[in-house]
Structures are given as C-alpha cells and as structure tokens.
Amino acid sequence: MVTAREVARRAGVSQPTVSRVVAGHPSVGPEIRERVLAAMRETGYRPNAAARAMRTGASGNVGVVTARLHNPMYPELLQLLGRALRGAGLRMMVWNADETEGEFALDAALQGMVDGLIFTSANSDSAHLGEALAGRVPVVLINRLVEGWPTDQITSDNRTGGALVADYFLHGGRSRPALLSGPLLPSTIRDREAGFRAGLVAAGIGDPPTARVARFTYDEAFAALSRLLAEGASPDAVFCTNDLLGLGGLDALRAAGRRVPEDAWVVGYDDIPMAAWRSFDLTTVRQPFEEMVRCAVDLLLRRLGGDVAGPASLCLPAELVLRGSSGRPAGPGAA
Amino acid sequence: MVTAREVARRAGVSQPTVSRVVAGHPSVGPEIRERVLAAMRETGYRPNAAARAMRTGASGNVGVVTARLHNPMYPELLQLLGRALRGAGLRMMVWNADETEGEFALDAALQGMVDGLIFTSANSDSAHLGEALAGRVPVVLINRLVEGWPTDQITSDNRTGGALVADYFLHGGRSRPALLSGPLLPSTIRDREAGFRAGLVAAGIGDPPTARVARFTYDEAFAALSRLLAEGASPDAVFCTNDLLGLGGLDALRAAGRRVPEDAWVVGYDDIPMAAWRSFDLTTVRQPFEEMVRCAVDLLLRRLGGDVAGPASLCLPAELVLRGSSGRPAGPGAA
Numbered sequence: 001m002v003t004a005r006e007v008a009r010r011a012g013v014s015q016p017t018v019s020r021v022v023a024g025h026p027s028v029g030p031e032i033r034e035r036v037l038a039a040m041r042e043t044g045y046r047p048n049a050a051a052r053a054m055r056t057g058a059s060g061n062v063g064v065v066t067a068r069l070h071n072p073m074y075p076e077l078l079q080l081l082g083r084a085l086r087g088a089g090l091r092m093m094v095w096n097a098d099e100t101e102g103e104f105a106l107d108a109a110l111q112g113m114v115d116g117l118i119f120t121s122a123n124s125d126s127a128h129l130g131e132a133l134a135g136r137v138p139v140v141l142i143n144r145l146v147e148g149w150p151t152d153q154i155t156s157d158n159r160t161g162g163a164l165v166a167d168y169f170l171h172g173g174r175s176r177p178a179l180l181s182g183p184l185l186p187s188t189i190r191d192r193e194a195g196f197r198a199g200l201v202a203a204g205i206g207d208p209p210t211a212r213v214a215r216f217t218y219d220e221a222f223a224a225l226s227r228l229l230a231e232g233a234s235p236d237a238v239f240c241t242n243d244l245l246g247l248g249g250l251d252a253l254r255a256a257g258r259r260v261p262e263d264a265w266v267v268g269y270d271d272i273p274m275a276a277w278r279s280f281d282l283t284t285v286r287q288p289f290e291e292m293v294r295c296a297v298d299l300l301l302r303r304l305g306g307d308v309a310g311p312a313s314l315c316l317p318a319e320l321v322l323r324g325s326s327g328r329p330a331g332p333g334a335a
Numbered sequence: 336m337v338t339a340r341e342v343a344r345r346a347g348v349s350q351p352t353v354s355r356v357v358a359g360h361p362s363v364g365p366e367i368r369e370r371v372l373a374a375m376r377e378t379g380y381r382p383n384a385a386a387r388a389m390r391t392g393a394s395g396n397v398g399v400v401t402a403r404l405h406n407p408m409y410p411e412l413l414q415l416l417g418r419a420l421r422g423a424g425l426r427m428m429v430w431n432a433d434e435t436e437g438e439f440a441l442d443a444a445l446q447g448m449v450d451g452l453i454f455t456s457a458n459s460d461s462a463h464l465g466e467a468l469a470g471r472v473p474v475v476l477i478n479r480l481v482e483g484w485p486t487d488q489i490t491s492d493n494r495t496g497g498a499l500v501a502d503y504f505l506h507g508g509r510s511r512p513a514l515l516s517g518p519l520l521p522s523t524i525r526d527r528e529a530g531f532r533a534g535l536v537a538a539g540i541g542d543p544p545t546a547r548v549a550r551f552t553y554d555e556a557f558a559a560l561s562r563l564l565a566e567g568a569s570p571d572a573v574f575c576t577n578d579l580l581g582l583g584g585l586d587a588l589r590a591a592g593r594r595v596p597e598d599a600w601v602v603g604y605d606d607i608p609m610a611a612w613r614s615f616d617l618t619t620v621r622q623p624f625e626e627m628v629r630c631a632v633d634l635l636l637r638r639l640g641g642d643v644a645g646p647a648s649l650c651l652p653a654e655l656v657l658r659g660s661s662g663r664p665a666g667p668g669a670a
Contacts, residue, residue, distance in 0.1 A: 069410035069411075069413055069414050070407075070410065070411070070414065070608065072405075072407065072410075074410075075404035075405065075407075075409075075410045076404075076405070078404055078431060079404050079405065079431065079433070082431050082433070091430075092430070092431065093428050093429070093430065094428070094429035094430070094431065095426075095427075095428065095429070096413060096414065096417045096427065096429065098414070098417070113448060218608070218609075218612060222613070247612070247614075250614075251612060251613040251614055254613065254614075255613055273405065273553070274553075277553060277582070277586060278557070278586040278589065278590055279582075279585075279586055279589075279614040279615065280614065
C-alpha cells in the first residue's frame with residue numbers, strides 16, 4: 001500500500017501539500033500540482049476519499065442535483081453554478097435526478113463524497129429527502145422551493161412575475177387571455193399561475209382557457225395548445241409558464257395560422273438564451289439566474305464555514321423582458 | 336464509530352444487504368432499501384467509499400465528462416447515458432469540463448470514487464489525460480475520437496455524413512454551396528468538413544465560401560453567416576457542421592431576406608430534438624445516439640467485468656434526415 005509520504009518524497013514536496021492537491025485546494029500552484037499528480041500516477045497512490053473527508057472535514061466537492069435536462073434552463077443553471085463553485089475553489093459533481101429523485105445525492109452525502117448539496121428542481125414530494133439531509137451536510141435549494149424543508153432556499157418572485165404578465169396583457173388591451181401550463185407540483189409553476197390568475201380576477205376577467213401538459217416539453221406544449229385552438233379557443237394573448245412551453249406554444253399558434261403578435265401575443269417565463277433567438281423573439285419574465293447562483297454559493301460557503309443560523313429564504317425580483325412576440329416595436333433600444 | 340453490523344441489526348437485514356444498498360446494487364428491492372437507508376440515517380453511519388471500493392472493487396459510480404452544455408446535443412447525450420447506466424445498475428456522476436479539461440475526473444478516478452469514465456467531448460489536446468488514465472480505470476470516448484488514446488472509442492461516420500451532404504446538394508442542383516463551421520480541434524468537425532469538401536472536389540467544385548465561428552454558439556453562427564452574406568456571398572445551400580450552427584445559420588439567412596429553402600437550403604448535423612421543431616424544420620445528418628450510448632455502456636461493462644482485450648474502435652453509420660429546410664415536400668410520409 002503506497003502512502004502519502006511516499007508520494008510527497010517522490011514529488012519533493014511536504015505531506016500537507018499532497019493532501020492539499022488531493023483535496024483540490026486552490027492554494028497549490030499548477031506546477032506543484034502537476035508534480036504531485038505525476039507522483040501519484042507513478043506510485044499508483046489512491047487516497048481514501050472518505051477517510052480524508054473525515055480527517056479534513058472537507059472533500060472539496062459540491063453535489064448538484066438537477067433534472068429535466070431537455071429544458072435549456074437547467075443546463076444554463078448548471079453552467080452558472082459550475083463557474084461560481086469553481087470561483088470558490090470547489091468542484092461540482094452533477095446528478096441527474098429525472099428518475100431517481102436525488103437518492104444518489106443522499107448516498108453521496110452519507111458517504112462523505114460531497115461537502116454540500118444544491119438542488120435545482122426539488123418538489124414537495126422530495127420532502128423526506130430534505131429531512132434526511134438536514135443537519136448532515138448543508139443543502140441549498142435554488143429555483144424551486146419546498147415548503148417545510150429545513151434548508152436554505154433561493155428563488156425569484158414567481159408570483160409577482162405572473163402578475164406582471166396579467167398587467168401587461170390588460171394594459172395592452174388583451175381581453176381574451178389563455179394559459180399554457182403544466183403540472184402544479186413545482187412551486188415555480190404554482191406561483192406563476194397564482195399571480196397571473198389573481199391579476200385577471202382583479203380586473204374582472206374570469207379563469208382563462210387553459211391548455212395543460214403532463215410533461216414540460218416542446219412537443220407536449222405544441223400539441224396541447226393546438227388542441228385548445230382546434231376546440232375553438234381564440235386567445236389574443238397566451239401566457240406560457242416557462243419558456244420551453246412558450247416556444248412550443250408559439251409554433252402551435254403559427255401552425256394554426258394565427259399571426260404572432262398581430263393575432264395573439266405570446267409571453268414565456270425564465271428568459272433562457274433561446275428566447276432571444278430570431279425565430280422566437282419571445283417576450284418573457286426573466287429570472288435573475290446569475291444573482292440567484294451567486295446567493296446560493298455564498299450561502300453554501302457560509303454554511304461550510306460553520307454558520308449554524310436558521311435556514312435563510314431569499315426571493316429575488318423578476319423582470320419583464322419585452323420582445324417581438326408581444327409586438328414590442330423594433331428599432332433603436334429594442335431588446 | 337457506527338458499524339455496518341449495527342445498521343444491519345437495526346434494519347433487520349444481513350450485513351451483505353447493507354453493503355449492497357451502499358453500493359446501489361439493483362438487486363435490492365425498494366422496501367428493504369428504504370429500511371436500510373433509514374437505519375443509516377438514524378445511526379449516522381457513514382460508509383467509507385474508498386475503503387469499500389478497494390474491498391469490493393466497485394463503487395457503483397461511472398463518471399461522465401461533458402462540456403458545452405449550451406449545445407443541446409450534450410444534455411441529450413447525458414440523459415441517454417444516465418438511462419443506460421441506470422439500466423446496468425450503475426450511477427452516473429457528471430463533470431462539466433468546460434474550463435477544467437477533465438482533471439477533476441482524473442482526481443475522482445485516482446481516488447476510487449468512480450469505476451470507469453466516459454468522455455463525450457474529448458479533444459486531441461486532452462491527450463495527456465488519456466495516457467494518465469489508461470490502465471487505471473476503463474475509459475470510453477463517445478462522439479469525439481482522439482487519435483492515439485489507448486481507450487475504447489465510439490463515434491459515428493462523420494466523414495461519410497459530410498459526403499452525404501455534398502452528394503445531396505449536387506443531386507439537388509445546388510451549384511453554390513457554402514460552409515458554416517467552427518474550430519477543427521474536435522474530430523467530428525474535422526471529419527464532417529473533410530467528407531463534404533472531398534464530395535465537392537470530386538464533382539469539380541472548388542473550396543466553398545466558409546464562415547467560421549470561434550465558439551459553437553447560435554449567436555456566433557448567426558453573426559458569422561450574416562457577415563459572409565453581407566460580403567456578397569450568395570449561396571444556394573449552406574452546410575452547417577452541427578445543428579446549433581444550423582439554427583443560427585437558418586436565422587441569419589432569414590434575417591438577410593433569403594428564403595429557406597427557396598433561395599438557399601440549410602443542412603445541419605446531429606439531429607438534436609430542436610432540429611424537428613416547426614420554426615426550424617432542419618434537414619440534418621443524424622448521429623445514432625441511442626445506439627452509440629448502448630455500445631459505450633456495453634463496452635464499459637465488459638471492461639468492468641475484466642475484459643482486457645486491446646482498445647475497441649466503433650464507427651456507426653450516419654443517416655440523412657430530410658426536412659423543410661431543404662425543400663423536402665410536406666405531406667404524407669414527410670419526416
């Protein structure tokens with residue numbers, strides 16, 4: 001069994017330096033790091049991750065649990081998180097929880113592979129997981145909230161975002177709004193719908209005709225709105241509760257011969273990069289992802305530093321971004 | 336220090352069952368698994384990942400190194416890989432190597448966190464990594480190849496794919512083809528271009544006017560092709576060496592007032608789901624991702640099972656998928 005001492009001797013460095021390289025500590029320069037890694041390869045040294053974690057109290061890894069990678073919002077969020085964590089000297093390991101509900105992340109935390117966890121798409125039915133993790137490693141939820149989770153949570157103001165869209169429709173003289181949405185399990189979707197409906201009700205407009213998908217995909221959004229239109233609905237504005245639904249909804253309107261924005265406005269939610277693409281030019285409510293990510297990583301670092309204050313809950317403001325799908329006039333100053 | 340025996344006693348199962356749960360073995364039913372996890376939580380048991388890996392020879396984890404998550408091809412590939420690995424009883428951990436060149440994956444392999452590695456976007460300048468890893472854990476490259484890596488490699492026939500596009504243009508009477516491409520570091524791009532150019536040369540057509548981006552993004556593709564058009568190029572067909580470039584190229588043509596497909600055909604590469612969206616309806620060369628993923632996981636499993644035969648190199652066939660951007664007539668049988 002090769003020891004760290006042997007690696008240190010061969011690399012001509014101290015044993016703590018070897019430990020720092022193994023932990024991915026940012027204080028080690030690239031040349032020293034390369035020498036230590038070379039010595040590790042030559043000797044076949046395999047540091048014991050869990051034992052090291054218990055000794056130093058830190059693996060240097062942060063686990064990010066994501067889902068629904070077909071929604072470009074999540075890859076975008078992953079890239080921002082990876083960059084912010086790297087900036088803090090931490091390494092991101094990603095689990096895709098589409099079918100496994102984050103159990104693997106729980107295993108990793110129990111095994112000491114990660115120092116903390118960030119969830120981007122938690123649901124209320126993952127609640128048992130939150131309890132299990134609380135008090136073991138720091139957990140931060142970003143984007144979606146789960147009521148009752150004893151963890152730090154960061155979101156943007158989805159309820160006000162939905163209300164902004166209702167206001168925008170009403171001030172634009174839209175009198176026949178429709179809704180294109182999905183399952184209400186995610187807090188984001190519930191809040192966006194609630195804000196939108198409340199805004200319509202306050203203006204004396206009743207429940208909008210609603211097309212609801214079972215899964216948040218372009219294909220289901222296209223089919224659901226096409227069905228609603230075929231059944232005779234004639235909306236002059238459609239609020240889609242995320243941008244991926246917005247892209248499918250926009251194409252469904254066009255396929256049905258409705259002109260966007262002349263016959264119907266379309267507004268999405270999130271402001272994924274694709275919303276700004278020329279083929280879509282989608283008006284949307286922007287989530288401030290960069291700031292949300294910065295807050296999430298800051299909170300995590302404070303927890304890793306030993307901060308044991310009660311769970312923090314941050315809600316950042318949302319903002320309407322006007323584009324062609326709601327008739328935003330092109331020209332100087334157009335977004 | 337809590338032992339596995341204590342967890343087993345509390346959960347009312349045998350000690351090997353606890354080990355199987357810890358390793359994520361698929362043979363354990365959900366009820367037993369839940370009981371063991373509960374006992375682990377109650378006792379605060381932390382299995383030692385590295386020690387366990389050395390004892391059993393398997394962590395149950397496979398590391399996937401990816402990059403460029405803004406290209407929808409990579410999230411798509413990740414979802415397929417995750418599903419296939421899960422089907423084989425293995426867990427996927429993802430590293431995004433955009434800025435780190437996969438060094439973290441090397442660390443994880445050295446630390447015994449993963450039993451094997453899959454790279455989706457290796458470049459020839461990652462070559463030292465391949466050498467470092469060879470012989471430690473099994474490594475499989477999928478999508479891109481790197482000459483000289485002593486590892487299993489799986490790709491599709493990008494050279495023939497490029498040649499198919501040249502043939503398709505020529506048989507469709509296109510006499511002024513252009514190329515929209517990017518850096519030649521990835522083997523995929525090199526091979527697609529080489530096949531396309533060879534096809535043109537064989538037909539007596541010289542080098543096509545070329546717009547080349549520095550990074551594979553929609554925005555750069557839009558800008559690069561717009562510039563080529565503004566400089567006077569008037570292509571009647573544009574080959575874009577991946578679909579993301581194809582979407583940007585398509586929008587650039589439309590923005591310049593060129594009708595697609597009447598004035599110019601556009602053909603992409605990969606067949607990402609978005610290519611079939613109504614706003615794009617992009618003719619493209621399909622990479623058989625599902626089959627590539629199946630082969631990659633099969634190879635990895637054989638290596639994990641002790642197969643020490645020399646590195647395998649698989650090249651699956653590519654296929655042209657005709658859609659509206661090249662005037663594929665709509666109607667019954669249209670793709």
